[in-house]
Amino acid sequence: MGEMKSAFEKALEKAERLGKLSPTEMRERNEAEYAPIGRALAERYLGHGDKRILKEEVRRYGIDEQAIVMGAALSRLVAAIDLASYEITGKALNGLLTLKGKGRIGEINERIKSLLGEFQDVQQKEYEGEKERIEKGERELLHQLRISGSAVGAINLKASETWETISQELYSQFNERLGALKRELLSLLEES
Secondary structure (H helix, E strand, O other), X not given: OHHHHHHHHHHHHHHHHHOOOOHHHHHHHHHHHHHHHHHHHHHHXXXXXXXXXXXXXXXXXXXXXXXXXXXXXXXXXXXXXXXXOHHHHHHHHHHHHHHHOOHHHHHHHHHHHHHHHHHHHXXXXXXXXXXXXXXXXXXXXXXXXXXXXXXXXXXXXXXXXXXXXXXXXXXXXXXXXXXXXXXXXXXXXXXX
């Protein structure tokens, strides 16, 4: 018990020597404490999609803490924007508009939606254009493996390696453009 008391006393002495935190240290401490809260709020919002709850949760904090919570939430929402998940991307875009309003953010939001629509159209056209070729290749492969007749049902073309390669090329092309829009969005959010 004596050792614990002396360790406690040492800690108190050290704390007294250090004194109060500098403004920079205080800001870093607040950032470390409240940024995870903002990311968690955004993550929960992406799960349920209720904009009112997102806004109310952010407003629960004081002005300084609110800025940190909102900044972290906004960053997480921007990170959630992805070509692979239209539902999550839609929620993320709506969350950004809820927290920051329209204006320039609304403009970038519309450009992102347009890019996602374009991606879906190009992906569908590519799929329709390559469908027969991929199906023929998959059937030939199955025939070489001596699998034919009633053993072969419908072929899942989207699971084929050929479609995977085509799909990855499309993702790569469109991800570059999406990345540029996300960087523009983050830059705009940092300014405000």
